Amino acid sequence: xxxxxxxxxxxxxxxxxxxxxxxNPEADAIGSQLAVYRLLQKLNKKAKPILDDEIPSNLKFxxxxxxxxxxxxxKFAPANYEVLIVLDTPNPSRLGKIGDYLSxxxxxxxxxxxxxxxxxxxxxxxxxxxxxxxxxxxKLYRTxxxxxxxxxxxxxxxxxxxxxxxxxxxxxxxxxxxxxxxxLNKGVEPYGVYAQIYEKNTVDKIRLWGxxxxxxxxxxxxxxxxxxxxxxxxxxxxxxxxEGVIDFLRTISDADVAVVFQELNSEVKVTFRSRNQDVDVxxxxxxxxxxGHKMASGCRVSGSIKEVRRKVFRVLRESMEKR
Ligand SMILES: [Mn+2]
Numbered sequence: 058x059x060x061x062x063x064x065x066x067x068x069x070x071x072x073x074x075x076x077x078x079x080x081n082p083e084a085d086a087i088g089s090q091l092a093v094y095r096l097l098q099k100l101n102k103k104a105k106p107i108l109d110d111e112i113p114s115n116l117k118f119x120x121x122x123x124x125x126x127x128x129x130x131x132k133f134a135p136a137n138y139e140v141l142i143v144l145d146t147p148n149p150s151r152l153g154k155i156g157d158y159l160s161x162x163x164x165x166x167x168x169x170x171x172x173x174x175x176x177x178x179x180x181x182x183x184x185x186x187x188x189x190x191x192x193x194x195x196k197l198y199r200t201x202x203x204x205x206x207x208x209x210x211x212x213x214x215x216x217x218x219x220x221x222x223x224x225x226x227x228x229x230x231x232x233x234x235x236x237x238x239x240x241l242n243k244g245v246e247p248y249g250v251y252a253q254i255y256e257k258n259t260v261d262k263i264r265l266w267g268x269x270x271x272x273x274x275x276x277x278x279x280x281x282x283x284x285x286x287x288x289x290x291x292x293x294x295x296x297x298x299x300e301g302v303i304d305f306l307r308t309i310s311d312a313d314v315a316v317v318f319q320e321l322n323s324e325v326k327v328t329f330r331s332r333n334q335d336v337d338v339x340x341x342x343x344x345x346x347x348x349g350h351k352m353a354s355g356c357r358v359s360g361s362i363k364e365v366r367r368k369v370f371r372v373l374r375e376s377m378e379k380r
Pocket of ligand 1 (some may be wrong): 085086145170189190220
């Protein structure tokens with residue numbers, strides 16, 4: 058049976074579901090999670106969305122975020138739930154603490170579009186060439202014959218909008234646009250959603266960006282910035298305020314790869330964007346225990362920024378020379 062049909066069967070037969078998504082969630086993660094939550098509610102199933110992280114402030118306009126059970130380091134004993142549905146998550150460790158509980162469920166369903174997905178779980182539905190998990194959840198609604206209401210359309214639109222990079226990344230197809238057309242027919246207003254997600258800047262954030270951007274470096278076809286803990290301390294900005302910096306770096310036309318090094322406590326968060334189909338940054342991130350997509354990926358490496366930069370660039374240069 059095809060995975061989508063197996064999921065249909067599991068949803069029809071199951072009665073209680075936990076719906077989880079990755080830490081550092083964005084609109085595709087939370088949007089897909091809440092859309093599946095509403096789907097299960099419409100089918101009169103017991104359903105609980107859980108998350109081992111905070112809700113990003115720009116997603117607080119999603120009405121159902123108040124229903125999400127936030128673990129914040131506490132244990133979650135999923136004794137009264139049979140099925141776990143995991144969305145937009147390439148491997149269990151990206152679930153935070155929830156990843157420790159997989160074996161407690163009778164069935165784990167893995168719905169994702171990351172190339173780096175490890176195929177964990179009992180039912181695996183991974184489509185690598187799809188713009189977003191949101192697009193897959195739309196197909197799930199169709200398969201189950203459940204109507205997409207306005208709120209669900211809002212979640213799925215936000216999911217597709219953000220993960221497709223506002224309809225520009227590979228994975229944005231005519232079928233993406235057909236789905237989006239259906240969502241607009243439900244009353245979603247494009248500018249309203251865009252402004253809620255992307256126009257939530259603060260002066261502190263813009264100043265932090267200024268500090269980061271003035272230190273941009275470029276060598277060969279690599280552009281990068283290094284963000285130290287000190288730079289962070291000096292600003293009143295939040296970690297999530299750095300989201301998008303890397304996409305701005307990628308706009309430098311004579312670069313092939315953009316890299317951001319963010320100093321955390323004992324490790325460095327490294328994010329990659331490629332602007333060249335031949336440079337597969339998922340492969341690079343994988344070497345350091347991370348992953349993502351061919352053109353966008355990330356990993357965490359222990360060591361100082363300088364050490365990590367050296368290690369990462371060695372691997373990156375090797376792979377760029379091989380092309
Ligand atoms: Mn996604």
